[in-house]
Amino acid sequence: MSLPSVDIGWLDSVPYKKRSRRQQEATKKPRGRPAVRTEFPGVVEAASQFVQSNGFKAHRRRQQEIGVCGSTLRDIRDHLQSTVPGLKGEHPNLNVRTIAHWMHPPNKAHKAAEKYTGLIQARIPAKDNSARKPNDNSHFYAARVRYSLEMASKFSEFVQVYSADNKNKIRIGDCTLAVDRRIRINRFFPVNDAPRYMDHDFPTPGYLLTPSGYLEMEPSGTTTLDHLGREHFVLPQKSRSHVFLRSPRSTNNIASHMNDLQQLTSTPTQKPVLLLVVDGGSDFNVNFPVNELFYALFFKDNDLDSLMVTSYCPGDSAMNPIEHLWAPCTRALTSVYLPSTLPGEDKPPCQQSGLAKDEKEAKEDIVFDRAMDHIRDIYWRDLCFAGHKVNVNCVRSGSPPTPYANYDEVKRVLGGSTRALRTDALVNELYKFTHRHMDRRIGTIIFSKCTLSSCFHCSSHPPRASSDLLACLRNFPSPSPSTSHPGHFKTFIEALSSESILPCEHLQLFHNKGLGRCQQEGCKYVYTSKKDVDDHRRKAH
Structure with missing residues (x-):
């Protein structure tokens, strides 16, 4: 039986090629x-x-x-x-x-x-909340802070760096969240037990904790090039961070900050030069007379060869490295209520009638201490920043500050007459010491050991830092415009080899004020206000 013939001519035809989606769409007839x-x-x-x-x-x-x-x-x-x-x-x-x-x-x-x-x-x-109010002085301030940080890197063997500032206050209350209710929740909760906030905040009046932060920064000692090919020292990198919690019954001012730093820097490995990058608020501001005296007292008591305190331009505090610490601290307190009542009570001490003042304060101290302990031992227990665990310290509520406890007295004397200053021997002596060793500029102060044989402190405590570093600090360069790169200031390395200029000479704010500098020989003092001019001339000279 013969098999039927099969047509195999189709093998010679062009093979079918599937069209791409783009080709199909190009030839597709529009519908609708x-x-x-x-x-x-x-x-x-x-x-x-x-x-x-x-x-x-x-x-x-x-x-x-x-x-x-x-x-x-x-x-x-x-x-x-x-x-x-x-x-x-x-x-x-x-x-x-x-x-x-x-x-x-x-x-x-x-x-x-x-x-x-x-x-x-x-x-x-x-x-996006990164916008800042334009300020003609921002560039100068930022350049000067960079100079100080590069100085720390250049002389890394002798310089210790801290960035310092306060965080927004933490609320204590059974009906108000510890931090802003608008912060996004970033933790897992059971489906049937998600956070449910009060529809309004009902804060307990005055029940606020103040966190003060101090960020150590490690100078590197190496150099790099910027986008213009200029050489810079690498800026110090973030290292260990420390937070001190204080209740409303504990003072929070320049004296308390110096107490914190006293605790942090009193180590056998303390370096002879300390650089502080601080905020311009009232408790850190370098141009407030009472703050200057406590900076000077810290410089003297800790036998520092030099203490430099500088800040960014007002409005630019976000550039301070310590500001980056507050975001993880705040996130860790999201959805948290810190109780304002004691166990077995349904009202906070401030709302309990019939309590004597001492009894009320004693109860409030317990409430504040419990809240701070909860933050340290529970919510911030495993908190890390820059690869290091955050060290949290709780200052006992109502405890007297130590070693610096006379802030109110110093402030009262400085705010009074010249006669009142002369009458107070301790404050007057500290005032004279401050102005003998201080290079005071707008937004920056530098304390350095002098070379006078008549100065008992400096002659009996010889410097440990190198002579090059002390020479740099005693005549610290002020930013000046670059001649080769318009719109930029000279780098720190270029400024060191350039001719010295007067402090704040290229700061717009200095010329706007028109107050000038002290003309007394050996006095390095830039005026910041008309009252400052009168007070300095009457009290310092």
């Missing part, structure tokens, strides 16, 4: 009605102009007219239907998602981003 932007070619441009007119900068520029800040999809749709001829008649129920797809996708990493065309340069942005 045309797209809105095709039917009305000017609709995208009209939407774009409307969004631009309601941007953030446009909102900030408005002075006389009233306008919205930002646009919603409904705002854009209503505007288009009222301005684009025929659009409302053809599309009375225009879907706002159609308009949304003309913009940039909320997240390019998501597959849904394919639906967004990016024809309108707009999206819902992430919140």
Whole structure:
């Protein structure tokens, strides 16, 4: 039986090649009605102009007219239907998602981003609070802080660096959260036991803890090049951090900060030079007379060869490295309530009637100490920053400050008359010591051991730092504009080899004040106010 013949001519034909998706879409016949932007070619441009007119900068520029800040999809749709001829008649129920797809996708990493065309340069942005108020002095301040940090790296063998500031206060209360309720929750909770906050905060008056932070920074001693090819010393890197918690019944001022630093730096390995980068607030401000005296007292009592205290420009405190510590501290207290009542009681001591003053204060001390202990032993127990565990210290509520406890007395004497200062022998002697050893500038002070044989302290405590370092600190360079790179200041290395200039000579604030410097021989004092001029001339000379 013969088999039937089979046609195999198809083997000679061109093989079928599957078309790509793009080719299929290019030849695919459109279905349904045309797209809105095709039917009305000017609709995208009209939407774009409307969004631009309601941007953030446009909102900030408005002075006389009233306008919205930002646009919603409904705002854009209503505007288009009222301005684009025929659009409302053809599309009375225009879907706002159609308009949304003309913009940039909320997240390019998501597959849904394919639906967004990016024809309108707009999206819902992430919140950004990094803007700062423009200040003509910011550049100078930042350059001077960098000089001081590079100095620490250049002489890393002798210089210890700390960055210091206070954190926002922590609330104690059964009906108020320890930190801001708007902070995002970043911890896991049971599905049936998620945090449920009070609809309003009901704070217990005055029940606030103050955290003071001190961040050690390790100088490197190495150099690098910037984007202009100039050589710099590598800035000190973040290291161990320390937080001191204080109750409202413990003082929080320059004396308490010096007490904290006394505890941190009193070690056998203490270096002879200390650099502090601080905030410009009242309890750290380097140009407050009472603060200057306590900085000088710390310099003297700890036998430092030099103490340099500097700060960033007012408004630029976010640049202080210690500020980075507060974010993890705050996150660790999210959703936390710190009780303001004692066990077995239903009211905080301040709301209990019939208590004597001493009894009320004793109860409050227990409440504050328990709250601080809870933070240290529970919420911040495993807190780490910059690769190191955060060291938390609780200052017992109501305990007297030590070793510096006479802040109020010093402040009273300095704020009084010249006769009152002369009458108080201890404060007067400290005042004279301060002004003999202080190089006082706007936003910076430098204490250095002098070379006078008549100075008992300096002659009986010879310097341990190198002569090059002491020479640098006794005539610390002030930032000056670079001649080779307009718009920039000289680097620290360039400033060391340049001719010395007067302190604050290129600080705009110095010229705006027009107060000048003290003209007494050997006195390094830049005036900061008219009262400062009068007080210095009467009391120091």
